[in-house]
Amino acid sequence: MKNHSLFLCFFIFSAQMGFGQKVFKITDGELQFVHPKEGVYIKKNNVFYLVRLEHADNYKMLSEGLKYELSARNTDEIEKRKKDSSTVSASDIIKYDFKKLDVLKFTTKNDITYNDNYRLYKFNPNFFVVSILEDSIQRPRNEYLFHYVVLDFGNNKKIIYHPEGFIVPTKQKVQFLFRKEEINDSFKSYDIAANPELKASDIHLVNGGSLILNHDFYKIDTLQNKKVRIKNIYNQTLIDKKFDSIAFNAFFIAGYKNNKIELYNYTFRNLKLDSIKSFSFQSFYPSIQVIDHNNLRNINLAGTNYTSSDLNYYMSFNHFFPNQECRFNITKKDDYFYFETDCINSIIRNYSGYESRFKIKNSNEFETIQFLDQPSSFILYSEMMGYTHKDPFIIYTKLKNGKFNLNSLEYLLTEKPAKEIEDFNTVLPKNLDSVYDEWQQIYRIEKNGLFTFYPIIKDIKYKKLEEFQGNYARFELPNGQKGWLSLQGKEYLDN
16 A cells, blocks of 8 residues: 655744754644654644654754655554554653763673674764774774754653654663664663763764864854854854854864963863963874973873873875875985986976986085985975975085085076075075984074074074974073974973
8 A cells, every 4th residue: 555645844943942952843743653764753633644854964954944744654654663663652752851861871782792882972062972882892983973953742752863863762761763773773772871071082083074163063153343152053152152263173172262272172171271372283183282381291182191092093094195295316426416306397496407317516515415325205295294395495415514504405406596596595504513304394403502493493592402292392592491392483481
């Protein structure tokens, strides 16, 4: 017997807020039962309908209201659903305070030898997470992040609707219904444990793209007084503060207010570091470098010192394009140094020749030269590092008197360089006591007992200068003042 071809369309424009989440009231008919795969069934005027809901990941549509259709169903289908053990009858649904879910975690009890286990917990006011526990040590992988809304059918019949299924409070227990049969069957039996505060590994998600500010669900809202705050698609404020500005990446949010910095994760929990002078986002890992008081720390998503156990999964970098590099060799023959490469156009601007081997100018002045007899390369572009090289390439030469010069490679390879090439080379530091290649065209240079990282800080002024630890290097000035230097060239003095 076929179903009736009757469709009724509805759109709920207004909805109340419940415990920080959207509550949509469905008043067309009386709730009958909920099925994990098929969805919600109601009865209206003695006709059974399947409620075809707008997808819970359609954030734009949900911000305006909930669209659904009623599709009339025949008696055979209704009887089949009633007999299905996965179906939850409306008569079993009870009044329930969904706030309880904020501090609980639910873990399935499969035999891990044969099946994965799953863990569900509340991530923030708008999202749940389901983790996969796929080995005997119960290490979770936070695989599923899903937004949810509450459907209110009246008579204390409220359920949670999300893209993967439903959460239904019943007389026996809270039932977690999933469209995926394996997960749905797993949640027929579970343990409940307190989950008062998420650990760093709980917050690290396999796919948290929906959380990123100004991406899908959350946005930075600018007020008339130019202050900013964070809101969701329902125009709810997530952090009850107004900031002068906000910076963010995929893991952390930094709010600037009255020359102070506050750090948050995407649970919108304040990490409670009360004396941050500076911070540096890490590109791919759930950690952030901070200068806290006078100390450099690597902080995890919970606001404590980062360790490898805070990683929920190890990221693959295979999806990035390989770096674009210019490979070269520097050799010496008969007291002359030679530069060999197949990408000279990346070294010498406006070069129109076809040579691949070049004599280095002023070779008779040099005892040695950087990269001699070491096949090397310059990175021209790196998608993974977000790096594009723009300035002329620099190398150092060691003079026969034991001193060092920084030189423009373009200058050394050009027989008659243009004035701008000469000028650039002229201002590079010369007659140095020592040179060390710190990283990708950043040099630690010494002259007359003082140091600097060139070209980050061009003035050679530091009494002591340590190697960079990520984004920061420790320094001491001649007057004894200590502090941290960032890769961006900003100093942060100790208190």
